[in-house]
Amino acid sequence: MSSSLRQALLEGERAGSHYVLTTPRGLPLGTVGPHQGARTGSSLEFREHRDYQPGDDLRYVDWSVYARSDKLVVKLYHEEVTPHLDIVVDSSRSMALAGTTKAEAAVGLAAFFAVAAENAGMTQKLWWAGDGCAQPPACQGRAHTWDLPAFDFAASFAESFARRPPLFRPRGLRVLLSDLLWLGDPMHVLAPCADRATATIVLQILADADVRPPERGNLRLLDVESGQTLELLVDDAAARRYGAALERHESNWREACRRVGAIMTIVVAEEWLEERRLDELVAAEVLQVL
Amino acid sequence: MLPLFTTPWAFAALLAIPALAGLYWLRNSFRLVPVSSLLLWLDQAEARTSGLRVRRLQTPLLFFLELTVLILLAVAATGPRLETSQGHWPLVVVLDDSYSMLAGGDESPKALALEMVADELRWGDEYPVRFVLAGTSPQVLGETAHDWSAGRELLRGWRCLSPAARLSEAMAFAAELGGDKSRILVVTDQKPPDELPAGRIVWRAFGRHQSNLALVRAGRAGQGGQRCFFEIANFSAAEQTTSFLLKEADRSIMNERLTLKPKEVRRVSLQIKGVDGALSASLPDDALAIDNHVILLPEELPKAAVEIQVKDDALRALMENSFDATGLTKKSAGKADLFVVDDVDLASVDAETWVVQLLREKEADAFTGPFVVDRTHPLTEGLSLQGVVWGGGKAEDLPGRPVILAGSVPLLTEVENATGQRILRWRLRPDLSTLTELPAWPVLVWNLVHWRATELPGLRATNLRLGQSAVLKVGGPLREPPAANGTRSVPTTMDSIAVRKPSGASQKLNVHSRRATILTDDVGVYEVRSGDKNYSFAVNALSAEESDLSSCVSGRWGEWTEDGVPESALRTVAWVLLLLALGVLTWHLALASRGAR
Numbered sequence: 001m002s003s004s005l006r007q008a009l010l011e012g013e014r015a016g017s018h019y020v021l022t023t024p025r026g027l028p029l030g031t032v033g034p035h036q037g038a039r040t041g042s043s044l045e046f047r048e049h050r051d052y053q054p055g056d057d058l059r060y061v062d063w064s065v066y067a068r069s070d071k072l073v074v075k076l077y078h079e080e081v082t083p084h085l086d087i088v089v090d091s092s093r094s095m096a097l098a099g100t101t102k103a104e105a106a107v108g109l110a111a112f113f114a115v116a117a118e119n120a121g122m123t124q125k126l127w128w129a130g131d132g133c134a135q136p137p138a139c140q141g142r143a144h145t146w147d148l149p150a151f152d153f154a155a156s157f158a159e160s161f162a163r164r165p166p167l168f169r170p171r172g173l174r175v176l177l178s179d180l181l182w183l184g185d186p187m188h189v190l191a192p193c194a195d196r197a198t199a200t201i202v203l204q205i206l207a208d209a210d211v212r213p214p215e216r217g218n219l220r221l222l223d224v225e226s227g228q229t230l231e232l233l234v235d236d237a238a239a240r241r242y243g244a245a246l247e248r249h250e251s252n253w254r255e256a257c258r259r260v261g262a263i264m265t266i267v268v269a270e271e272w273l274e275e276r277r278l279d280e281l282v283a284a285e286v287l288q289v290l
Numbered sequence: 291m292l293p294l295f296t297t298p299w300a301f302a303a304l305l306a307i308p309a310l311a312g313l314y315w316l317r318n319s320f321r322l323v324p325v326s327s328l329l330l331w332l333d334q335a336e337a338r339t340s341g342l343r344v345r346r347l348q349t350p351l352l353f354f355l356e357l358t359v360l361i362l363l364a365v366a367a368t369g370p371r372l373e374t375s376q377g378h379w380p381l382v383v384v385l386d387d388s389y390s391m392l393a394g395g396d397e398s399p400k401a402l403a404l405e406m407v408a409d410e411l412r413w414g415d416e417y418p419v420r421f422v423l424a425g426t427s428p429q430v431l432g433e434t435a436h437d438w439s440a441g442r443e444l445l446r447g448w449r450c451l452s453p454a455a456r457l458s459e460a461m462a463f464a465a466e467l468g469g470d471k472s473r474i475l476v477v478t479d480q481k482p483p484d485e486l487p488a489g490r491i492v493w494r495a496f497g498r499h500q501s502n503l504a505l506v507r508a509g510r511a512g513q514g515g516q517r518c519f520f521e522i523a524n525f526s527a528a529e530q531t532t533s534f535l536l537k538e539a540d541r542s543i544m545n546e547r548l549t550l551k552p553k554e555v556r557r558v559s560l561q562i563k564g565v566d567g568a569l570s571a572s573l574p575d576d577a578l579a580i581d582n583h584v585i586l587l588p589e590e591l592p593k594a595a596v597e598i599q600v601k602d603d604a605l606r607a608l609m610e611n612s613f614d615a616t617g618l619t620k621k622s623a624g625k626a627d628l629f630v631v632d633d634v635d636l637a638s639v640d641a642e643t644w645v646v647q648l649l650r651e652k653e654a655d656a657f658t659g660p661f662v663v664d665r666t667h668p669l670t671e672g673l674s675l676q677g678v679v680w681g682g683g684k685a686e687d688l689p690g691r692p693v694i695l696a697g698s699v700p701l702l703t704e705v706e707n708a709t710g711q712r713i714l715r716w717r718l719r720p721d722l723s724t725l726t727e728l729p730a731w732p733v734l735v736w737n738l739v740h741w742r743a744t745e746l747p748g749l750r751a752t753n754l755r756l757g758q759s760a761v762l763k764v765g766g767p768l769r770e771p772p773a774a775n776g777t778r779s780v781p782t783t784m785d786s787i788a789v790r791k792p793s794g795a796s797q798k799l800n801v802h803s804r805r806a807t808i809l810t811d812d813v814g815v816y817e818v819r820s821g822d823k824n825y826s827f828a829v830n831a832l833s834a835e836e837s838d839l840s841s842c843v844s845g846r847w848g849e850w851t852e853d854g855v856p857e858s859a860l861r862t863v864a865w866v867l868l869l870l871a872l873g874v875l876t877w878h879l880a881l882a883s884r885g886a887r
Contacts, residue, residue, distance in 0.1 A: 054664070054665050054666045055664070055666040057691055057692070058662055058664060058691075058692035058693075058695050058700070059691070059692055059700070061662065061695075061698065063697060063698040066697075072662070094326035094327055097324060097325070097326050098324055099324075102326075179326055179327075181326045181327035181329055181330070182327060182329060183327075183329050183332075206326075207326070209325070209326075210325075210326050215321075215323075217321060217350075218320050218321065218350070219320065219321050219322075219323050220320040220321065220322045220323070221323055221324075221325050221328060221331055222322055222323065222324045222325065223325060223326075223327055223328045224324050224325070224326065225326075225327065226328075228328060230328050230331055230332075231320060232331060233350060233351065235350075235351055241333065242330055242331065245329075245330040245331075245332075245333060246330050249329070249330060
């Protein structure tokens, strides 16, 4: 692992220590534990009454109301949970595009979220999306001690999911760190991520070179993942179309995220490494400043 | 002599072209730029002005503008009458993927449509073409094709093995896929809906009215599949005679001549005792071959191995008789699927064994209701507790999710643990109950055994229609049981199954939550291997709508007009060319002056 990535982990961990991870709709969910969950559960804290519906847990029928009114009403309680965070990092080659700091931003953000989750009393797990999603062996403990594999997967993030999706813990939070630059239906990745998740947060990490197309002229564009090339005359009009295509691509992802209830934000690697702030997620109440 | 050489001005302009090209050619060079993905650059290939995909000569925009002006002037000087064409808009071809397209052998609608696509599409114009399969749902067939060889490769995936063609949905999808300026070509054997949108869609039908006899329904039921039926339909307008042949392997079971009136559907039912293998029914070959053959495999729900360990003799005998009466159980030899017991150490029970714990508490009451029943639970399907007296413990605490309660007292609860094992706790004091003497008892016991049997490993159905999905349940616990020292359970690795299709192609599918879903897209017998177990299921083309060829037609409807339609005509275009040259020069001037600044 290079020294720049090691430094990025350290800086990300330092930045994350000023934040606490939470969920947009209140409090996190997970296995039974000491925190109060956002959903109905079995703690002692009463939440509300509502009419019985088929499939409701019959233990929570309020028999005193039934005796008085002959109407089945259930009592709802807050549940108690220990929240959990799954962080999935795209390790495709495009994340380590030469001349950019996408890889540093990705590992820095992973460390950032791991620490913010720890501040919230959550457990965390890192998934490395390479040839299938797996936990890197040397990624236990504090983030700055992680020994991360290389960003060398020669296919897309979606392909990694298709080969072996992560074994997410039900009702946990999930954070996806990827540049999302592949052709395909976003739902192939978002649907399994959002399945039985409390909240799903998608961070699109782009380099400055991704946001602003390269210089003008006759270019032979080389796709670092597939090795394919495309020869183009790039002028202002082509650059504008590139911008429009990027905007359309992001819009597709935002729409897909909206459909599954995920939160998406875009991070420009170079800018993030300078400021290390995620104001959009703070505004969305995913992060709280300590 | 060519018209260009009869006009000296045109000739002079032409001479300027190679000189200009030579100047720019010397300036050509490429810079290699690594990018994250070509995804966002792909649509540049269709651009006409800039971002142009390079095929031969790569030059800056100004060169093309200058070259365009020269060509325009040269051509205009000849006073030409040019053929104008606007046929460069993308084309989306909607292909009817239903199996009625196979009717007629070599003269099938599919074969005729392929010829049309090869002959009539203007592949030389290099407009992008996409293909959409219209099956039960629209499906894109590969990437964009820019020439006939790529298109021909893609069309190999057009197999016409769908049980229906939802053309309206496919057309809407094609319009979305192609964008506002796309043209749509529909290829089918049916006539179009009431009215086609003007100017954008051309509908080509290649079907023809043909007589067809088909097997449209078939089924096999009973323990071991001892009863079966077939429905044969005559879709022609005249009386037809056919022979119906039913075989098991090479042994003929039935060979009968049938005479069917026009539009008649004849049902053939028979008992087939002693036949354990696959049944094969067939009709003689006619217009459509795919619907003349049906394979039926035995349909049998796996039996649940039940073990009963109840100390009370009377209750044990009652339980044994009740479970035997369902016909869905077998004696447990080794590991039981269902363990009925009154006192048990759950830790000692195998993770795949469901436990029914009978609770005979001393502090009990005889409940006459009102009973609250969870109607969404499989155990309560068809269960009525009207008039039942249910004796059981009266404490309000009982672990698990209540299924049946008497007021606030749970009488039957169920819980599923992390390994997928289910534990049912059943309060029952027969001495205080009438439950065991009333119809609710066999209903409850049958529901219990049937629920367990349907969750056993194996296929839920072995005879499917083309397009239906086969569901295979896979054995094994969801997770490893918790370790003895109390540490957290570790998820097992994901299982997979191997599927061999009738065509011989193999496929590996992942198993999620002990369930694998297999999509069927071919007729015949599928073989599935899960661990050391093999399963088979048959898929048949049984769709009366597709077998009925009486509504098939040929013809062409709609035209591409105005927006993007190639309407060829010879027109005098010299003035247009001069105007264009003027416009291009203005543009060139603007670009050049901006570059200078």
